[in-house]
Amino acid sequence: MLPNLRGSPTRLRPGSRVAIVSPSSPGPGVFPHVHELAMKRLQLELQLTPVEYPTTRQIGATPRERAIDINAAFADQSIEAIMATIGGDDQITILPFLDADLIAKNPKPFFGYSDNTNLLNYLWNVGIIGYHGGSTMVHLARPGGLHPLSTASLRAALFTGGDFELQPVTEFSEDEQDWNDYKAWADPDGLQPSPVQSSVGWHWHQPDRVVTGPTWGGNQEILDWNLAVSRWIRNDMADYSGCVLLLETSEEMPSSTYVFRTLRNAGERGLLAQFPAVLVGRPKASNIEVRLGQEERVQYRRKQREAILNAFSIYNPAAMIVFDVDFGHTDPQWILPYGGFITVNGPERRIIVHYG
Structure with missing residues (x-):
């Protein structure tokens, strides 16, 4: 339980x-x-x-x-x-x-x-x-100052509590500022935010129900390590039943093959079947060493989305999944409760965080 x-x-x-x-x-x-x-x-x-x-x-x-x-x-x-x-x-x-x-x-x-x-x-x-x-x-x-969207959810988590509705962002950024550039960071007013990309909003898969549940999950690479050592993953997969799965990948930009295989491993343990709803963070498709072209970034995200859909089609075909929710390694980033409740309203295309 x-x-x-x-x-x-x-x-x-x-x-x-x-x-x-x-x-x-x-x-x-x-x-x-x-x-x-x-x-x-x-x-x-x-x-x-x-x-x-x-x-x-x-x-x-x-x-x-x-x-x-x-x-x-x-x-x-x-x-x-x-x-x-x-x-x-x-x-x-x-x-x-x-x-x-x-x-x-x-x-x-x-x-x-x-x-x-x-x-x-x-x-x-x-x-x-x-x-x-x-x-x-x-x-x-953050270069350019605090992002108003990230800060709004951070303030709700720290100070105000209550219900907070997430919104699809119109622009996001993912190209990193070089922290070795001491001259730039010495003048924070002179820092520039990384280039922004236009967002096409969230992608909904099977938005046919309303799910309210406690969250669990986080960074997929780290969850894979936790599953490997089996010390902080419960033996009874039913303990996760009814949770809303949070899933996001890091700036290391794991391949779609890796994403599928790690989810397949979790599925074989019966874990994926426990989640009626899944929120997937927008994948970061750039880092300080690798700057893909814009079309390459689109394809990277598409392949990751397909890998996740493939895994869930095998291990939990009924799951409702929302892609490109901004809580991962891109900017802005919603601050989401881990263990606190979230409502995913498929028919109305709404995500509401309950900060308690």
Whole structure:
């Protein structure tokens, strides 16, 4: 059965103390100019008080040291939320050092995405609602300032709660700013957002029902790792029954073959059959090293969509799926609850987030 999920006991307010942690890559230590801009905006624009932990900027911190910071942030009664600075590729190694009992007794919202899917899934298993999105170096230090759409959902998650209706965006961006360009980041007013592309909105597959359920999922590559180690995936697949699956891929731009095979593996375990509705994040088709042409980007997204439809046609042909919802690695990014409820209204083509 589903865990008894709990959110934050209180909404944040101006001056609330927020833990700033680096459970994966030491981005703040490598790019301190980007991190400091994020902290400045956290204070000036969101009016929150950042509290850095020993490994937040530490390059080479061990998994145990990073886990100590996570445990301490949950244990500290003065901390009202926890934000990851950035993702990475080894967060799975800190999970064995986390204190599940301590964390479960001190629920508070955790924000992050990408490699932070590890922590979001871990918290889901101990009964705590997290938030997919909100990594500080990406969203707060964004070139050109905070994106109004991303920030609206972040504010709803942090401060106001309630129901929040997502909207298809008219433009999105995916080309990254070079964080090594110290001169550009020294003048944040001079930073330019990455080039934008026009959006054709969401793609609906079988929008024939209304589904309300708690969310689970996150970054597909990280979910694949969790399934491989079998420590933070429940043995009884029925525990996921009725959840709305969140699914998105990273800037590493996995192939459509990889996307299909990992979903096939999940399907063979009976996992895909549990989800009546699926939200798929807009795939990122560009990174700092690979800049595809516009038609190549369209084809990359089309092939990924086809791979996902192929997998679900085999393992859950009745699923309602919405593609190109902006909660993945592109910009803007909706901040979605992880374990909290979402309504996917197919007949009306609406997605409503319930922030509690």
